[in-house]
Amino acid sequence: MDLESWQKCIASIVNETAYEEDSHLWEARELLSKEHPLQGLWLKKLLLERRLAKGFPMKKAFLENLEKYALCIHSFYKSQYQSSMFEESFCHLLPADCRMSLAVLEALDSWKQGNPSETVRLFRQILSFCPQMAGVIREALRLLKNELDHPAPAAGPEFEQLAFQMKAALKTMIQNGQYQEAMSVLSQLLPLLPDDMELLKLQQQLLADIY
Structure with missing residues (x-):
C-alpha cells in the first residue's frame, strides 16, 4: 500500500475510533514508528488533531499540543522534501498543511517573544489557505486576547x-x-x-x- 492510500485508510480508522479509545492508537503509533516512521508521524498528526479539536482546560496544555502538532507535520514533510523547498522563495509550493505548520510555529514564536500583533497576523494568515483550522485558531486568538486583557502579575x-x-x-x-x-x-x-x-x-x- 502506498503512503497516500495508507493515509486515507488510517484516517478512516481514527475517525471510527471513539476518542476515549485513543490511548490504544497512541500505543500502536509507538510500535509503528519504529519500522515505518512516516506512517507513525501521520498517525501522531491525526491524534494530535483530535486532541486540539477536543479542547483543553488549560492554556499551557493547548499551546504545547498545538506546537507538537505543527512540529509533527513539519517533520513529516521535511523527511520527504529537499531542504531548499523550505526556503522563503519556494515555501508557496509546499502542501497547505505544511505551510500551516510553519506559520503556526512562527506565530507561537512571536507569542513567546511578546509580539501579539505579529502573532495575530500569522494566525489569521493561516485561515486563508487552511480554513479547517478555524476552530483551533479561534481558540488560540481567544487565549491571546485573554492574556492581553489580564496580564499575569509578578509571581512574588x-x-x-x-x-x-x-x-x-x-x-x-x-x-x-x-x-x-x-x-x-x-x-x-x-x-x-x-x-x-x-x-x-x-x-x-x-x-x-x-x-
Whole structure:
C-alpha cells in the first residue's frame, strides 16, 4: 500500500475510533514508528488533531499540543522534501498543511517573544489557505486576547500568599453553599491564574453544585 492510500485508510480508522479509545492508537503509533516512521508521524498528526479539536482546560496544555502538532507535520514533510523547498522563495509550493505548520510555529514564536500583533497576523494568515483550522485558531486568538486583557502579575511571595488565601476562601464558600459569592471570587481569580489546576477543579466543583 502506498503512503497516500495508507493515509486515507488510517484516517478512516481514527475517525471510527471513539476518542476515549485513543490511548490504544497512541500505543500502536509507538510500535509503528519504529519500522515505518512516516506512517507513525501521520498517525501522531491525526491524534494530535483530535486532541486540539477536543479542547483543553488549560492554556499551557493547548499551546504545547498545538506546537507538537505543527512540529509533527513539519517533520513529516521535511523527511520527504529537499531542504531548499523550505526556503522563503519556494515555501508557496509546499502542501497547505505544511505551510500551516510553519506559520503556526512562527506565530507561537512571536507569542513567546511578546509580539501579539505579529502573532495575530500569522494566525489569521493561516485561515486563508487552511480554513479547517478555524476552530483551533479561534481558540488560540481567544487565549491571546485573554492574556492581553489580564496580564499575569509578578509571581512574588505576596501574590502567592494572596492567591492561597483567596482559594481557601473560595473552598469555604462552596462548602457553605455561598455560590453567588464563590462565583464572584472565581471570576477575579481565573484571569490571574488561568493555568492553576486546583482553581480549575474548584470551578468544576462549583458549576456541578450549581447545576
